[in-house]
Amino acid sequence: MRNILDREGRLVGEAPIDIDTTRRLYRAMVEARAYDKKGTTLQRQGRLATYAPLLGQEAAQVGSAAALHPNDWMVATYRDAAAMWMQGYPWEVLFLSRSGDERGGRPPVHVDVLPPSITVGAHMIHAVGIAWAEKLQGTSRIAITYFGDGATSEGDFHEAMNFAGVFKTPTVFLCQNNGYAISMPRERQTASATIAQKADAYGMAGEQVDGNDLFAVYAATKEAADRARAGDGATLIEAVTYRIGPHTTNDDPGRYRDPEEERAAHDRDPVERVRRYLENEGAWDSDWEETVQAKAATTIERAVELAESLGSPSPADIYGAVYEEMSPDLRRQLEGIES
Amino acid sequence: MHTFTLPDIGEGLVEAEIVSWLVAEGDPVGLDEPLVEVETDKTVVVMPAPVAGIVVRHGAEAGETIAVGAVLAVIDDGSGSSESDDAGSAPTETDDLRERVEEDPPLVGSFGSGSTILGPRTQGSGESGNPVLALPLVRKLARDQGVDLAALTGTGPNGRITRADIMGAVEQKADVAVPASVPHQPSRVVVASSDSEVVPMTKLRRTIADRMSRSWAEIPRVTTFDDVDATRLLQARKALSLRHGQNVTLEALVVKAVVPVLGEFPEFNATVSGDEIILHRRFHIAVAVDTPNGLMVPVVHDAGELTVLEIAGEIMRLSAGASDRSLAADDLSGGTFTVSNIGAVGGGHGTPIVPLGTTAILSVGRARDSAVVRGEAVVVAPMMPLSLSYDHRVIDGALGRKFMARLMENLAEPALFLV
Structure with a gap:
C-alpha cells in the first residue's frame, strides 16, 4: 500500500506537492468537513433529505481531485461532494441536490461533473463512455469515476472495467474502500485480498494506496491521470479509508460495528495528519487555523443561504430533468399536476 | 420567534x-x-x-x-x-x-452568467407564489368530480389538499346526490347523511379488510362442497369427552383428521412465492375464532405432533386469548392451513377466502339430521357440510376432489386418524 505521510504526519516518502499547495488542500479538506457537518445538521433540522456523510474520506476525495485538470470529467456518487466541489460543483448546488431539488443536478455549464449517482455502481460505465468519446475525438481530457467497495460487487463494475481495459479508455477508477457497504464489511464484500488486484484481471494498472494519506492519493491519481492522457489506458486505484459516520442519516452503525473501531479510526484522521505535517514544517499555527475554520464555516453558511434563497422547486420541475424532449406520457402527467 | x-x-x-x-x-x-x-x-x-x-x-x-x-x-x-x-x-x-474573516468570501461557483441554475423553470409550471399542493391522485379526483382546486383550502400538511377536502366540496356542491357513477374510481364514495352513521374502522378491521382484499385480488380460488356422515365422529367426540373429562370439540377432531390428509397432499399445506411453491413439512393449523372485535385466526403450531386432547386444549387457550386479546404475536402467525368452524354459529356451506400465504381453507358447517339414502333404505344421519376453498393456480380440480374424498373418509371413520 502506497504511503507517503504516516499517521503522525511525518514524510515516509517524497512529498508530491509543495507547502503552499498543501496548505491550500488542507483548507479544502477543512471546508469539506464543514460542509459535511452542516449536511448532517440540516438533515436533522428537516432542511435536507437523507444525507450521506463523507467524514473521514476528505483526503481520498480532495487529494484525488486535486490531481486532475480543470476540464477533466468527473462521475461520482452521493458521498463524493468534496471531490465534486474540488472540480467546480458549487456547495450550494450540492446542498440543492441533497434536498431533492432537481436544480441540484445542474452545476454551472463550464463544470464537467455529472450529477451525483444515487444508484450504487450504475455510473462507472458512464465515465468509461465519456472517456472513450474523448479518446475518439483525440482530446487530452480524461474521466475519473468515484465509487465505493460495495460498488465493486455490482455487474456494472465488471462491464466498465472490461470495456475500459479493452479499449484503453482514459479513465481513472477511484475506489474509496471505506470499509462498509452500508452494514456489509469489506471482508465479506469480496474474497480478493485487495480491490486493487482486480485491475490485473482487466489488463489495466491497479494500485492500493492509503486513502487517508493526502500525498499518496494525490501521487497515485496524478500518475493514473498522466497514464490515461498518454494513451496508456485506465487505472484502478483503491484508496483505503474509513467511513467514520453512518452510511446515511437514516442509519445506525452501532447496530453492526464496534464503537471501538470508530474511535480507532480517528487516529487515522486524514485532516489531522496534514495539519501535523504543516505544523512540523512550520507552516501552521493556531491563528491561521482559526482563520481557516472561520472561513470554511462562513463559506458553508453562505452556500446554505444561497441554496435556501431559491425557494422550493415547482413540482413540474421533475419532468424536465431527464429527457431533452418530454415523452407523451410524461407530458400527460405534467398536464395532470398542472390542472 | x-x-x-x-x-x-x-x-x-x-x-x-x-x-x-x-x-x-x-x-x-x-x-x-x-x-x-x-x-x-x-x-x-x-x-x-x-x-x-x-x-x-x-x-x-x-x-x-x-x-x-x-x-x-x-x-x-x-x-x-x-x-x-x-x-x-x-x-x-x-x-x-x-467579521473575523478579512475579505468577504467569494461565492463558491456563482449563479451568474454561464450558469443554468437560475434559468427558466420547466415551461408551464404553476405560479410559484401560491402553488396549489395536491397529489396527482387527488388532482385526478378533483377533475373527475368537477372541483376547482384553487377554490379549496387544504387541510393536509402545509395546506395540502386531500381526498377528504375534495369530497367535502362535492358534498356541499351536490346536496341532492353525488354524481351517479364515476368510472374507474377505486371505491364508491358515499356521503353520509342524517340517515346513516359513520363508523371508523378499528385497526383490526382495517387489517382484516386489507388481507381479504389482497387475497381476493391475488388468489384465484375455487370452492368444492360436500357433506359427510358425522355419526361416528360425534360418537367419538362424546366418548373422548366422557373418558377424559374434557370437552373435545369437533374442531379439534377436524384438525386432527385433516393433518394426515395434508401430509398426503402437500400442495394444500403450502405457500405460493412468485414462481415457486413452498411445501411446508410442518402442520400449523390456523383456526378461525369469532371475537367481539372481529375475526381472529390463531394458530395451533405443529398440530401433527399433538394428540387430539392436546389440540383441544390448545384451541381452548387460543380462543380465550383471542377474545381478551392476550395472545402473543407467535400465536397469530405462521399458519399453513386454516380450519373455519362456521358450524359453531350455525353455518352450513360457505365460500371461505384463502388466507394470504396459504393455499387452502376448510370450512365446517353444523351437522344436521338429514335423510340419507343407504342401499335401498332412507335413513336419518347427521350430515356435516364441508366447504374447501383452494388456490386454483397450484391445485387442480381433480386434486381438490381427491383431498376432499380422503378427508371425508377420515371424518366418517375416526379410527382412521385417531391413531
Missing part, C-alpha cells in the same frame, strides 16, 4: 419519541447546537437548533411521542414575529464569524 417543527428525519418517518431535552426551557441555545434527543423507529438522533436564541417552550416532554409536523420547540431568535423563516434572517454566529 421561530417554531421548530419535527421534520421527517427518516425516510417516511411519521412520529418520534422525545428521549431527553439537552436545553431547558428558558435557556439559550446556539445555531446548530444540540437541542433534543429523539428516538425514531430506527435510531436515536440529536436534533440541532435551526436558529440561535432562547428556548421558550418544549413541544413535548421526554417520553412523549410527537408526530412529524408537530411543534418540537419554540425558540425566541429575536426576530419578533410569531413564526419566522428558517435561519438566515436572524442574527447568527455566522455574522460574528464573518
Whole structure:
C-alpha cells in the first residue's frame, strides 16, 4: 500500500506537492468537513433529505481531485461532494441536490461533473463512455469515476472495467474502500485480498494506496491521470479509508460495528495528519487555523443561504430533468399536476 | 420567534419519541447546537437548533411521542414575529464569524452568467407564489368530480389538499346526490347523511379488510362442497369427552383428521412465492375464532405432533386469548392451513377466502339430521357440510376432489386418524 505521510504526519516518502499547495488542500479538506457537518445538521433540522456523510474520506476525495485538470470529467456518487466541489460543483448546488431539488443536478455549464449517482455502481460505465468519446475525438481530457467497495460487487463494475481495459479508455477508477457497504464489511464484500488486484484481471494498472494519506492519493491519481492522457489506458486505484459516520442519516452503525473501531479510526484522521505535517514544517499555527475554520464555516453558511434563497422547486420541475424532449406520457402527467 | 417543527428525519418517518431535552426551557441555545434527543423507529438522533436564541417552550416532554409536523420547540431568535423563516434572517454566529474573516468570501461557483441554475423553470409550471399542493391522485379526483382546486383550502400538511377536502366540496356542491357513477374510481364514495352513521374502522378491521382484499385480488380460488356422515365422529367426540373429562370439540377432531390428509397432499399445506411453491413439512393449523372485535385466526403450531386432547386444549387457550386479546404475536402467525368452524354459529356451506400465504381453507358447517339414502333404505344421519376453498393456480380440480374424498373418509371413520 502506497504511503507517503504516516499517521503522525511525518514524510515516509517524497512529498508530491509543495507547502503552499498543501496548505491550500488542507483548507479544502477543512471546508469539506464543514460542509459535511452542516449536511448532517440540516438533515436533522428537516432542511435536507437523507444525507450521506463523507467524514473521514476528505483526503481520498480532495487529494484525488486535486490531481486532475480543470476540464477533466468527473462521475461520482452521493458521498463524493468534496471531490465534486474540488472540480467546480458549487456547495450550494450540492446542498440543492441533497434536498431533492432537481436544480441540484445542474452545476454551472463550464463544470464537467455529472450529477451525483444515487444508484450504487450504475455510473462507472458512464465515465468509461465519456472517456472513450474523448479518446475518439483525440482530446487530452480524461474521466475519473468515484465509487465505493460495495460498488465493486455490482455487474456494472465488471462491464466498465472490461470495456475500459479493452479499449484503453482514459479513465481513472477511484475506489474509496471505506470499509462498509452500508452494514456489509469489506471482508465479506469480496474474497480478493485487495480491490486493487482486480485491475490485473482487466489488463489495466491497479494500485492500493492509503486513502487517508493526502500525498499518496494525490501521487497515485496524478500518475493514473498522466497514464490515461498518454494513451496508456485506465487505472484502478483503491484508496483505503474509513467511513467514520453512518452510511446515511437514516442509519445506525452501532447496530453492526464496534464503537471501538470508530474511535480507532480517528487516529487515522486524514485532516489531522496534514495539519501535523504543516505544523512540523512550520507552516501552521493556531491563528491561521482559526482563520481557516472561520472561513470554511462562513463559506458553508453562505452556500446554505444561497441554496435556501431559491425557494422550493415547482413540482413540474421533475419532468424536465431527464429527457431533452418530454415523452407523451410524461407530458400527460405534467398536464395532470398542472390542472 | 421561530417554531421548530419535527421534520421527517427518516425516510417516511411519521412520529418520534422525545428521549431527553439537552436545553431547558428558558435557556439559550446556539445555531446548530444540540437541542433534543429523539428516538425514531430506527435510531436515536440529536436534533440541532435551526436558529440561535432562547428556548421558550418544549413541544413535548421526554417520553412523549410527537408526530412529524408537530411543534418540537419554540425558540425566541429575536426576530419578533410569531413564526419566522428558517435561519438566515436572524442574527447568527455566522455574522460574528464573518467579521473575523478579512475579505468577504467569494461565492463558491456563482449563479451568474454561464450558469443554468437560475434559468427558466420547466415551461408551464404553476405560479410559484401560491402553488396549489395536491397529489396527482387527488388532482385526478378533483377533475373527475368537477372541483376547482384553487377554490379549496387544504387541510393536509402545509395546506395540502386531500381526498377528504375534495369530497367535502362535492358534498356541499351536490346536496341532492353525488354524481351517479364515476368510472374507474377505486371505491364508491358515499356521503353520509342524517340517515346513516359513520363508523371508523378499528385497526383490526382495517387489517382484516386489507388481507381479504389482497387475497381476493391475488388468489384465484375455487370452492368444492360436500357433506359427510358425522355419526361416528360425534360418537367419538362424546366418548373422548366422557373418558377424559374434557370437552373435545369437533374442531379439534377436524384438525386432527385433516393433518394426515395434508401430509398426503402437500400442495394444500403450502405457500405460493412468485414462481415457486413452498411445501411446508410442518402442520400449523390456523383456526378461525369469532371475537367481539372481529375475526381472529390463531394458530395451533405443529398440530401433527399433538394428540387430539392436546389440540383441544390448545384451541381452548387460543380462543380465550383471542377474545381478551392476550395472545402473543407467535400465536397469530405462521399458519399453513386454516380450519373455519362456521358450524359453531350455525353455518352450513360457505365460500371461505384463502388466507394470504396459504393455499387452502376448510370450512365446517353444523351437522344436521338429514335423510340419507343407504342401499335401498332412507335413513336419518347427521350430515356435516364441508366447504374447501383452494388456490386454483397450484391445485387442480381433480386434486381438490381427491383431498376432499380422503378427508371425508377420515371424518366418517375416526379410527382412521385417531391413531
